[in-house]
Amino acid sequence: xxxxxxxxxxxxxxxxxxxxxxxxxxxxxxxxxxxxxxxxxxxxxxxxxxxxxxxxxxxxxxxxxxxxxxxxxxxxxxxxxxxxxxxxxxxxxxxxxxxxxxxxxxxxxxxxxxxxxxxxxxxxxxxxxxxxxxxxxxxxxxxxxxxxxxxxxxxxxxxxxxxxxxxxxxxxxxxxxxxxxxxxxxxxxxxxxxxxxxxxxxxxxxxxxxxxxxxxxxxxxxxxxxxxxxxxxxxxxxxxxxxxxxxxxxxxxxxxxxxxx
Amino acid sequence: xxxxxxxxxxxxxxxxxxxxxxxxxxxxxxxxxxxxxxxxxxxxxxxxxxxxxxxxxxxxxxxxxxxxxxxxxxxxxxxxxxxxxxxxxxxxxxxxxxxxxxxxxxxxxxxxxxxxxxxxxxxxxxxxxxxxxxxxxxxxxxxxxxxxxxxxxxxxxxxxxxxxxxxxxxxxxxxxxxxxxxxxxxxxxxxxxxxxxxxxxxxxxxxxxxxxxxxxxxxxxxxxxxxxxxxxxxxxxxxxxxxxxxxxxxxxxxxxxxxxxxxxxxxxxxxxxxxxxxxxxxxxxxxxxxxxxxxxxxxxxxxxxxxxxxxxxxxxxxxxxxxxxxxxxxxxxxxxxxxxxxxxxxxxxxxxxxxxxxxxxxxxxxxxxxxxxxxxxxxxxxxxxxxxxxxxxxxxxxxxxxxxxxxxxxxxxxxxx
Numbered sequence: 001x002x003x004x005x006x007x008x009x010x011x012x013x014x015x016x017x018x019x020x021x022x023x024x025x026x027x028x029x030x031x032x033x034x035x036x037x038x039x040x041x042x043x044x045x046x047x048x049x050x051x052x053x054x055x056x057x058x059x060x061x062x063x064x065x066x067x068x069x070x071x072x073x074x075x076x077x078x079x080x081x082x083x084x085x086x087x088x089x090x091x092x093x094x095x096x097x098x099x100x101x102x103x104x105x106x107x108x109x110x111x112x113x114x115x116x117x118x119x120x121x122x123x124x125x126x127x128x129x130x131x132x133x134x135x136x137x138x139x140x141x142x143x144x145x146x147x148x149x150x151x152x153x154x155x156x157x158x159x160x161x162x163x164x165x166x167x168x169x170x171x172x173x174x175x176x177x178x179x180x181x182x183x184x185x186x187x188x189x190x191x192x193x194x195x196x197x198x199x200x201x202x203x204x205x206x207x208x209x210x211x212x213x214x215x216x217x218x219x220x221x222x223x224x225x226x227x228x229x230x231x232x233x234x235x236x237x238x239x240x241x242x243x244x245x246x247x248x249x250x251x252x253x254x255x256x257x258x259x260x261x
Numbered sequence: 262x263x264x265x266x267x268x269x270x271x272x273x274x275x276x277x278x279x280x281x282x283x284x285x286x287x288x289x290x291x292x293x294x295x296x297x298x299x300x301x302x303x304x305x306x307x308x309x310x311x312x313x314x315x316x317x318x319x320x321x322x323x324x325x326x327x328x329x330x331x332x333x334x335x336x337x338x339x340x341x342x343x344x345x346x347x348x349x350x351x352x353x354x355x356x357x358x359x360x361x362x363x364x365x366x367x368x369x370x371x372x373x374x375x376x377x378x379x380x381x382x383x384x385x386x387x388x389x390x391x392x393x394x395x396x397x398x399x400x401x402x403x404x405x406x407x408x409x410x411x412x413x414x415x416x417x418x419x420x421x422x423x424x425x426x427x428x429x430x431x432x433x434x435x436x437x438x439x440x441x442x443x444x445x446x447x448x449x450x451x452x453x454x455x456x457x458x459x460x461x462x463x464x465x466x467x468x469x470x471x472x473x474x475x476x477x478x479x480x481x482x483x484x485x486x487x488x489x490x491x492x493x494x495x496x497x498x499x500x501x502x503x504x505x506x507x508x509x510x511x512x513x514x515x516x517x518x519x520x521x522x523x524x525x526x527x528x529x530x531x532x533x534x535x536x537x538x539x540x541x542x543x544x545x546x547x548x549x550x551x552x553x554x555x556x557x558x559x560x561x562x563x564x565x566x567x568x569x570x571x572x573x574x575x576x577x578x579x580x581x582x583x584x585x586x587x588x589x590x591x592x593x594x595x596x597x598x599x600x601x602x603x604x605x606x607x608x609x610x611x612x613x614x615x616x617x618x619x620x621x622x623x624x625x626x627x628x629x630x631x632x633x634x635x636x637x638x639x640x641x642x643x644x645x646x647x648x649x650x651x652x653x654x655x656x657x658x659x660x661x662x663x664x665x666x667x668x669x670x671x672x673x674x675x676x677x678x
Binding site: 075089092109115119 | 476479480482483484485488540541542543545546548549551552553555556557559560561562620621
């Protein structure tokens with residue numbers, strides 16, 4: 001793991017009117033690691049990634065990318081840095097095929113404005129192969145005919161094929177069955193193996209403990225702790241989610257184990 | 262779109278010995294397609310053939326070369342409008358103003374060629390002004406839809422009323438404007454000499470062959486699987502037969518002998534707009550916005566810009582259609598742009614298989630649908646039926662086509678295609 005974090009947020013704050021969605025949040029993720037971002041509904045997970053993705057502006061704080069301070073004013077800025085987000089609803093067009101979706105908005109064309117279909121098809125097949133996505137029979141089949149896991153795979157492949165350095169996955173397994181979930185988690189692990197930094201947002205602690213290297217817990221817009229997966233238990237994380245006190249890692253009181261079911 | 266689906270694995274080109282298997286596979290796949298409801302344009306083509314056979318027995322002067330030419334010229338204007346409708350429907354929007362917008366184009370082209378007036382321009386300039394004006398109007402309507410967020414149904418319904426009003430106001434005083442400019446009138450009244458017709462057929466076939474070959478070479482070079490080589494050959498043969506067959510019949514006609522220019526114009530726009538829709542990033546983005554506007558926006562596509570341009574295309578095609586319709590009558594009168602033109606244009610696109618809900622359809626569906634509508638109305642007309650019957654039959658065909666399409670789609674969903 002590299003010494004400087006790929007992405008580091010320090011003291012990030014964001015409010016919508018009088019609602020403080022994020023207060024003084026610190027967050028860091030390194031290349032090659034899977035950082036899980038967990039928290040109850042309304043904890044600020046989505047707001048945090050939307051700030052990073054450039055969809056929301058932030059009020060206060062600093063964002064460092066590769067140690068350099070950066071300003072992200074829109075999705076284009078984020079994409080330029082190599083940050084890609086896979087949203088919960090995937091943002092795929094059902095009526096287009098896999099190749100068309102992979103290149104949507106960034107189509108390759110020649111001087112006559114013609115789409116370079118063969119080149120795009122070949123690259124798509126290569127990308128899917130490098131991620132060991134083998135369940136998709138043809139890259140020319142419409143996304144409408146794919147299963148949930150296959151769609152998720154396409155969405156992830158779409159995010160990583162632009163030489164991205166950081167991939168943020170918002171609830172990638174929320175709508176999937178057991179086998180499909182396994183498929184997607186394997187894929188997430190492979191991303192980290194390839195040296196990408198991965199931020200995984202999930203409600204499912206079981207999934208989180210299966211793949212994450214570290215876990216950041218948000219509660220009521222504050223970060224209440226960063227845990228090494230190896231050195232923590234689901235109980236501790238659940239306690240942080242439900243009753244964590246924002247005193248940065250230390251000072252989590254040992255309480256009520258029945259909460260941890 | 263779904264007709265392009267197949268099961269060839271990516272990145273694997275078929276070795277020679279598999280070609281025979283591919284051939285058998287084609288039949289199996291065709292059967293599969295029928296069973297799973299992936300019918301494509303097959304039902305429409307069969308329906309059209311039945312219509313032609315029916316009227317050939319019913320009316321003595323239907324199945325003649327003269328009437329063949331007649332149908333081509335009759336449907337040319339409608340087809341142009343329907344081309345524009347396809348783009349609007351691909352977005353999941355609707356444009357109700359195109360009927361009277363085509364009237365505005367007819368009015369403009371007649372006005373700007375008016376001999377002896379202060380604004381008499383050459384025919385080509387008058388046409389450019391008319392089409393440009395319609396594109397501009399389409400752009401304004403599209404902007405209200407895209408930037409303000411008023412539903413396109415309402416915006417273009419207002420357009421329908423407004424442009425009808427403008428036509429009435431202008432023509433109430435003038436009555437009829439006669440078009441004397443030869444260039445404009447020739448759009449619907451010029452017929453190519455026999456040899457010129459053959460050359461055009463050869464040129465179209467040749468260009469199609471070059472285009473197809475280019476695609477195959479590109480795929481070979483990128484080592485991407487070439488799907489259904491037999492289908493490519495079959496398509497090429499179909500295009501060749503259609504081109505040369507059309508010219509053969511047209512040359513056989515007696516009164517207006519030869520291939521009509523209007524038909525050639527339809528083919529030019531068919532090729533150009535198909536290229537725009539299927540081969541350019543813009544066309545891809547139109548399908549994307551129609552399929553999932555939010556996904557398109559997140560992919561960095563300027564959705565508002567796409568919407569405005571599509572409404573400009575719709576307006577411009579209404580303009581082109583209006584000019585051809587005016588040229589056919591050599592004049593513009595109070596009925597211009599009215600009647601069933603609007604609904605026929607939308608019906609044509611839908612009968613041809615374009616979805617009303619966006620993201621699904623082809624430019625060629627407009628041509629196929631217009632062919633059906635023009636053939637039925639021409640056939641009923643030559644067989645001596647009244648206008649009422651024509652409307653009823655057209656309505657039934659529209660209902661049948663869409664019902665069949667809906668059932669086919671449900672079958673597709675059920676079989677997971």
